[in-house]
Amino acid sequence: MRGGEYENVLPRRAECILDLRFSVGHSLQEILERIEIEDGCDIILKGSVDPVSVRPTDPVPRALTRAIITSGAKPILLRKLGSSDMNHISNYVRSCAAYGPGDSSLAHTDRERIQLKDLEFSVAVYKKAIEILSDSFSSIEATHSNF
Template structure:
């Protein structure tokens, strides 16, 4: 995306269950590595397991970042690798984690906390990416246009804040008149039950079409 590019209004297509999204949490991706001398599984009290060190780190992090709401910080470990033989203590291992944090929180503060935990559990960690959270006013043109369009269809409009991230986190740089909207339930995303209702798609298209007509006159 060119830095000089600007947009008047943006509607990001996302599964918001026909709610108008005004905020998304930020995201931090990290890789955690552990190294030990290993040992034999018959005498774990003599050797040292890289997997055990990773598990200690994971337990502390999951306790620290156990949020379940938009305004809280949460963490999910998505990949864990360690060991190459059934009766050997792993000499090395790695884990990947995704921390989600709300607007108003400084990612540098979170990373300092993670660094302290990594030091105390004797593991190493690397920051893979940091994506800032986003929040816009309900009075922005894009949000208001969608809300009015929903009302025109005799539906009750909903303003929502999302715990994940979307292109809205990035595209806020080229327009403050931005929102995310679309059919589909994001709670089913990346599951075996992910689906979308055709009637919802048609309704969403009508809402977006009416909103775009209004925005073209702003």
């Protein structure tokens, strides 16, 4: 938030940039309507991305879960409440998921860190998930070619 030049003078103009994120079940319009606009105030919307919800049984989350299990780890499913690349691609793909190494509660903070072994594990999981997805699509094609 910026406004004025001096702390002890009421500014003629103020500016505030908000990065608002909202979950499935809410709309941009609803959020904008809840923001009270005083006389002389303007909202300039610089962009928006709709929220996305993914079911654990969708193909990509299911493949990632199977890949994690077959790699010897226990998957932990989280409901991601921020935004990610999923928000940008969900209208163009049949299935997507957010997955990666590290502690998601530390993402985008000055304490965000990942260990090289965790990165290598995640790369192996992605490779296995791609194999699982490829096999599942191949079996679907084989089933349909018999008709």
